[in-house]
Amino acid sequence: MPSRPIRLFGHPISGHVHRVRLFLSLLDLPFEEASVDLASGEHKSPAFRSRNVFGQVPVIEDGDVTLADSNAILVYLARTYDPARRWLPEAPRVQAEVQRWFSAAAGPLAHGAAAARVAVLFKRPDNPTARAMAASLFETMEQHLAGRDWLAAAHATLADLAMYTYTAHAPEGGVSLEPWPRLRAWLQRVEALPRFAGMVRSGG
Numbered sequence: 001m002p003s004r005p006i007r008l009f010g011h012p013i014s015g016h017v018h019r020v021r022l023f024l025s026l027l028d029l030p031f032e033e034a035s036v037d038l039a040s041g042e043h044k045s046p047a048f049r050s051r052n053v054f055g056q057v058p059v060i061e062d063g064d065v066t067l068a069d070s071n072a073i074l075v076y077l078a079r080t081y082d083p084a085r086r087w088l089p090e091a092p093r094v095q096a097e098v099q100r101w102f103s104a105a106a107g108p109l110a111h112g113a114a115a116a117r118v119a120v121l122f123k124r125p126d127n128p129t130a131r132a133m134a135a136s137l138f139e140t141m142e143q144h145l146a147g148r149d150w151l152a153a154a155h156a157t158l159a160d161l162a163m164y165t166y167t168a169h170a171p172e173g174g175v176s177l178e179p180w181p182r183l184r185a186w187l188q189r190v191e192a193l194p195r196f197a198g199m200v201r202s203g204g
Contacts, residue, residue, distance in 0.1 A: 097152035101159035116173030
């Protein structure tokens with residue numbers, strides 16, 4: 001348990017921030033949030049860049065540790081506060097599977113469902129390429145989930161947390177989840193985890 005609450009810098013509708021907020025909740029760790037005003041460009045200010053040179057949320061401060069990037073933060077929290085190694089198991093094969101889904105989260109999920117959502121929420125030009133990429137990824141996930149409940153292991157891992165938020169909120173970007181029943185059942189399993197904490201919905 002941290003000696004004082006972990007500080008999470010982020011924004012309420014950022015899916016990357018939600019990954020971290022969700023994991024902090026699942027681990028039952030004390031934390032406090034510091035809202036970063038993305039609209040005004042606060043994340044690009046010198047003060048914020050002193051925490052993350054890339055000028056992006058989320059960032060956490062845990063005692064003397066300051067760390068950015070949602071997937072990196074998930075790994076840090078798992079290695080620091082999950083002694084049972086449930087969320088990032090020691091088995092090399094499972095760690096490799098988790099990394100594979102981290103890559104999917106940073107690639108087709110970020111450039112697909114997340115990008116389509118950004119276009120709608122911030123009234124940017126329509127992005128049919130992003131919607132098509134999201135649909136392709138979701139079809140892949142649908143097939144992967146045949147005969148299994150979770151993405152990387154027989155139980156929930158960081159892979160599921162990394163993929164959850166932008167998948168669950170894909171309808172906000174005009175991507176329906178109706179064609180993929182296994183995917184929707186997987187989302188429900190994530191949402192049934194003890195201490196699950198959702199992200200505010202922004203239309204759809």
